[in-house]
Amino acid sequence: MMRYRRFDPADWLDRTVILRNRRYTFVLDDQVFGGFEPAAVHRIGGKADVYQLRAEDDGTVHALKVFNKRHSVDRHVTTAALLNIARLLPGLRVCTRAVVSDTEAFVLGEPGLAWAIIMPWIEGRPWADYIENEAPSRAESIAIAQVTARQLATLESKELAHTDISSTNVIVAASGRGPDVQFIDVEEIFGHLFDKPVDPSAGTRGYGHPHAAGQSCWQPAGDRFAGAILLTEMLTLHADAIHEQVADASLFAPDELCADTGKSRRVRRELAALYPSAASLFDRVWSSSGLRDCPALKEWADALDALGRPQPPVPGPRRAPDEDSFVPPTPAPPPVSAPPLLPTLAPHRVPVHPPVVTSVSPLVPVSPPVPAPAAPDPSGDVPSNPGITFVPLVDVDDSWRAQP
Numbered sequence: 234m235m236r237y238r239r240f241d242p243a244d245w246l247d248r249t250v251i252l253r254n255r256r257y258t259f260v261l262d263d264q265v266f267g268g269f270e271p272a273a274v275h276r277i278g279g280k281a282d283v284y285q286l287r288a289e290d291d292g293t294v295h296a297l298k299v300f301n302k303r304h305s306v307d308r309h310v311t312t313a314a315l316l317n318i319a320r321l322l323p324g325l326r327v328c329t330r331a332v333v334s335d336t337e338a339f340v341l342g343e344p345g346l347a348w349a350i351i352m353p354w355i356e357g358r359p360w361a362d363y364i365e366n367e368a369p370s371r372a373e374s375i376a377i378a379q380v381t382a383r384q385l386a387t388l389e390s391k392e393l394a395h396t397d398i399s400s401t402n403v404i405v406a407a408s409g410r411g412p413d414v415q416f417i418d419v420e421e422i423f424g425h426l427f428d429k430p431v432d433p434s435a436g437t438r439g440y441g442h443p444h445a446a447g448q449s450c451w452q453p454a455g456d457r458f459a460g461a462i463l464l465t466e467m468l469t470l471h472a473d474a475i476h477e478q479v480a481d482a483s484l485f486a487p488d489e490l491c492a493d494t495g496k497s498r499r500v501r502r503e504l505a506a507l508y509p510s511a512a513s514l515f516d517r518v519w520s521s522s523g524l525r526d527c528p529a530l531k532e533w534a535d536a537l538d539a540l541g542r543p544q545p546p547v548p549g550p551r552r553a554p555d556e557d558s559f560v561p562p563t564p565a566p567p568p569v570s571a572p573p574l575l576p577t578l579a580p581h582r583v584p585v586h587p588p589v590v591t592s593v594s595p596l597v598p599v600s601p602p603v604p605a606p607a608a609p610d611p612s613g614d615v616p617s618n619p620g621i622t623f624v625p626l627v628d629v630d631d632s633w634r635a636q637p
């Protein structure tokens with residue numbers, strides 16, 4: 234067993250590194266380069282540091298997520314194999330991933346790289362930065378919310394939940410074809426196939442349900458509250474009066490959530506001016522007693538899709554005529570029919586010791602058929618599951634993991 238030593242990319246900036254049989258260089262951050270020591274493109278999260286890598290063979294960029302000691306665990310191997318099934322769902326591009334093994338880290342002399350994840354680099358900005366730096370118009374904001382709601386609804390329809398939806402875990406990019414919204418930080422995704430994390434998230438500050446004490450987001454309804462807060466931000470922050478009231482990296486501070494305040498009334502008015510059904514969804518979230526009591530994400534997606542259609546008369550407050558006029562976006566295309574995920578609808582279990590590593594191959598459950606769901610946990614959390622057998626298939630998407 235190697236002693237843990239925190240990974241420092243400084244030793245690798247002038248040479249290549251081979252990870253999972255592919256040769257990379259660390260991309261340098263020209264913002265900090267100017268005359269001083271070179272530094273790698275680097276993003277800091279709560280559990281990990283993320284660096285940008287460039288593959289030497291085809292020049293594509295990838296993210297290397299290096300966990301801190303507490304989160305550097307071999308569980309990422311099992312999760313990566315299962316996430317590879319979900320990578321075809323809209324918004325889950327980072328699920329295509331490989332995990333650096335402890336042996337590989339040992340051979341490199343970099344114990345801190347054990348169980349680090351290599352995944353596609355997602356262009357764009359986390360929503361928290363996007364709203365600050367891109368100042369999206371009202372129409373653009375609505376289009377972003379529509380895409381996000383549809384993707385969250387697709388996840389929920391597959392009985393999957395991201396479990397930590399927040400302004401820093403969602404990356405937004407504008408493109409000629411409409412906004413691209415990608416969820417990142419997916420290691421603790423909920424699904425019946427996945428093992429329950431040791432310490433599942435109850436939501437990032439400003440996104441956790443205030444009345445769900447003892448209930449984590451690791452459950453099928455896990456994204457309902459955080460998703461509603463994020464969508465509310467997307468629908469209202471373009472308005473200066475709301476934007477001024479942002480609390481830190483989220484619109485609401487924890488003690489403002491589900492509370493009747495001047496801010497919540499203002500946000501509600503903004504939603505009502507947009508479309509009454511968005512305001513009534515917000516009301517249901519605000520008066521909810523827990524995650525399952527919040528509207529299903531499909532209800533948000535359907536309500537927001539309706540924004541592209543002719544509006545019924547809107548009662549209540551209206552926007553002043555000089556405010557930026559809303560051009561209804563083209564109706565969203567029918568939901569991408571997400572590929573049938575393997576029977577996520579019933580509980581399964583992954584093997585205790587899955588084949589190591591990285592071969593992030595799709596997994597196919599085989600008979601015998603799935604046992605009936607267990608009785609719900611009174612805490613609201615879903616227990617880790619019993620029983621699945623699966624066989625790895627040949628990887629269908631190797632393009633980003635070419636040979637050196």
Ligand SMILES: Nc1ncnc2c1ncn2[C@@H]1O[C@H](COP(=O)(O)OP(=O)(O)O)[C@@H](O)[C@H]1O
Nearest residue numbers: 276277278279280281283296353354355401418
């Ligand atoms: N695949 C990726 N592509 C681009 N940026 C990423 C990617 N993964 C993470 N990041 C950046 O790194 C930050 C931290 O990553 P994240 O996975 O959220 O770590 P943590 O689990 O520590 O919160 C993110 O907020 C984002 O800015």
Ligand SMILES: [Mg+2]
Nearest residue numbers: 278401402418
């Ligand atoms: Mg994060």
